[in-house]
Amino acid sequence: MSKDGVLIRARGLVKRFGDFVAVDGIDVEVRAGEAFGFLGPNGAGKSSTMRMIGCVSPPSGGELQILGMDPRRDGPAIRARLGVCPQLDNLDPELTVRENLTTYARYFGIPRRTARERATELLEFVQLAERANSKVEPLSGGMKRRLTIARALVNEPDIVLLDEPTTGLDPQARHLVWERLFRLKQQGVTLVLTTHYMDEAEQLCDRLVVMDGGRIVAEGSPRELIERYSTREVVELRFGAEGQETFAGKLAGIGERTEVLPDRILLYVADGDAAVAEVHARALAPASVLVRRSSLEDVFLHLTGRTLVD
Amino acid sequence: MVSFVLPRLVGLRGPVRRSVSVAERNVAALRSAYWIVLVSGLFEPMLYLLSIGVGVGALVGDLSLPGGRVVSYAAFVAPAMLAASAMSGALAETTFNFFGKMKYMKLYDGILATPVQPFEIALGELGWAMLRGTLYSAVFLAVMVAMDLTSPSRALLALPAAVLVGFAFGGLGMTISTFMRSWQDFDLLGSVQFTLFLFSGTFVPAEAYPSVLRWVVEASPLYRAVDLIRGITVAGAGVSQLVDVLYLVAVLAFGLVVAGRRMGRLLCK
Structure with a gap:
């Protein structure tokens, strides 16, 4: 050594x-x-x-x-x-x-x-x-x-x-x-x-x-x-069958960053609940909403634009 | 720093110790079904000796060797069976078993993560194959003495010769294994081995072939092995047997070096 x-x-x-x-x-x-x-x-x-x-x-x-x-x-x-x-x-x-x-x-x-x-x-x-x-x-x-x-x-x-x-x-x-x-x-x-x-x-x-x-x-x-590459919390939104893209534009301005994945949209925010309230205030009705803490998966997504497990 | 320099000064101890540990693994594995493979190799040459040496020998009668000696056909065939069984025992261990351990069980990948190096695996596996081959040869020589096909003192001298034969084919077998792609390639090896078995002066003296063919036969490794052991046990040894020994030692050295190198290249990518 x-x-x-x-x-x-x-x-x-x-x-x-x-x-x-x-x-x-x-x-x-x-x-x-x-x-x-x-x-x-x-x-x-x-x-x-x-x-x-x-x-x-x-x-x-x-x-x-x-x-x-x-x-x-x-x-x-x-x-x-x-x-x-x-x-x-x-x-x-x-x-x-x-x-x-x-x-x-x-x-x-x-x-x-x-x-x-x-x-x-x-x-x-x-x-x-x-x-x-x-x-x-x-x-x-x-x-x-x-x-x-x-x-x-x-x-x-x-x-x-x-x-x-x-x-x-x-x-x-x-x-x-x-x-x-x-x-x-x-x-x-x-x-x-x-x-x-x-x-x-x-x-x-x-x-x-x-x-x-x-x-x-x-x-x-x-x-x-x-801390360096992600926010404190993440909001995961799923919008049924119409495709996520259609809604992505309507979410602009909520949180620091948005990632659009094939099956869900991720909002990177400091306060998850406040962001969810803002989504509802815009009269959007996602099929499911999940607020969670940031993980290394988000770090990887941010750094490479891809998910870890394909 | 001293502790790092010392092992290298001690030199051979490490490699030998590590090679032995590779052979030790096979002793532990004996308790599995592997022992059946070992026992089967013991009987094969005896069956040939009895069926062809004694059975066909009764029809053939006696043979006169190039040196002028006249021997029974069984006495002519027996040393060839010993050489051939040393060959097939060594090849079985170093091709079929070796390949299985390397490619399918991935044993050597595990072993190479320890201080053991590719060449040491080759040496250890070969050493083990030879231990097994020596046992076969000793039993077969005892049978030859019991059947009065050779004398006890000649048999004692023939044992190390049979071990050398095994070593040479073992080294060759391991080298061949490193070139094998799949089990299908073993059919090819089997054919070559059987051809050698039939035509290496085993059942018919090489002098019986046309001269061109005779050259080919006399250059084959099994012919050299048969010639060596027949010289010791039956005919009488001379310059030809010295050539045999040098030939087999060269094959062994070639086999070990090439196998160790190829293993390193295959497994340490």
Whole structure:
């Protein structure tokens, strides 16, 4: 680790696949003990960035330093101190739940006995102790993800990399994963995660960058980003079948900004209720009205003109 | 800083330890259905030896080898079956199983996130394949001794030779795997393997072929393997066997280096 507590430092980091530029010169700093997020839609370059940080994908350009080392030269030494939870589970289907942890520990050169002890602790931690001797296949998606997270912790890593940790999980399974990750964060483990769920980013990340088309378009804490790029409240209006466009003009002047989406109109305002009163005062009768707080989704919409989950 | 420099000075220990951990995984997997695959490989060469060596051998009678020695047909076929089983055992592990782990189970993606490097995976998987192959060869040699097809001392000498054969084909198999696109490509590999099995001086001495064809046969890796093991167990070893050993070592080195490199390129994009 460098003196200023920066564990990951990227300068002008680039990843190219042939002519395609997946990551287009990004600057990132991740400090010890923080939960850092890459937020963006599919294809924004999040996973490519994660693979470069995980030292399994050589950068095509720029600088990258992890734990004070150079991934091109010190790959094995860096990976020894990382825990990786990939987007697609690659658990070993020929081994049991417990063996998946003990075998993985051996790749790090952890003695068998220690490996067994850690496996027991970690299975407890991810609430899979009862399934220890089961094969991997019959486990649910949420259980597999939790096992993958346990596997990422088997070497007591300095940094845990989580690529889309809850994509494809049902709501209950997601909350269980979030709760475990939050516990890790409290223990002071540095988390780096990618997500295209704004609620996930808001819940878990101390600081995040918003990525779009291989570039970073904004950076800050969830609250800072919302304050900087959005208003305090948002009014969502739906106007039946006639199409939203027809009404957009009639809403001019209410709030700071208006976004017209195919199925609804968003009014960015400081005071939601006052804005709704103004809508009614103009004799408009939307089919539904919802007042809510601004979220990272609004930040993303403002920065890119698109929604996160298409 | 000292702690980062030291591991590199220790040099080989890390890679060897990591390769062993890759092989260890297969020991753990033995408890699954995988052991059935292992047992089946044990019986195949014996069945060939009994059906063709002994059965067809009764019709063929004795053969005179180039050196002038006259041996029974079973004694002629047995070393070839040993070489062929070392080949097919090594290829099964390093093509079918290796490809499945790499492409479908995505095992190596998981392993490469640890300090283990592509070359170390190749070495570990190959080492495991050889452990398995050594066991097969030892059992087969014991049967040969029991049937009086070779002497115990020749059999002892033939064991390391059979292991070398396995290593060479294992290295080759892994390289081939990195070029495979889908399971369909394995049909092609199967045909090539069967052709080698039939025409590498296994059932008929290479001298029986027309001279042009004979050159082709003698350049094939299985022919070199058969020649090596037959020389040790039955005929008598000479310069030809030294060529065999050098040939097989070269194939092994080529296989390991190319496979390690190709894996790095395929998996660390």
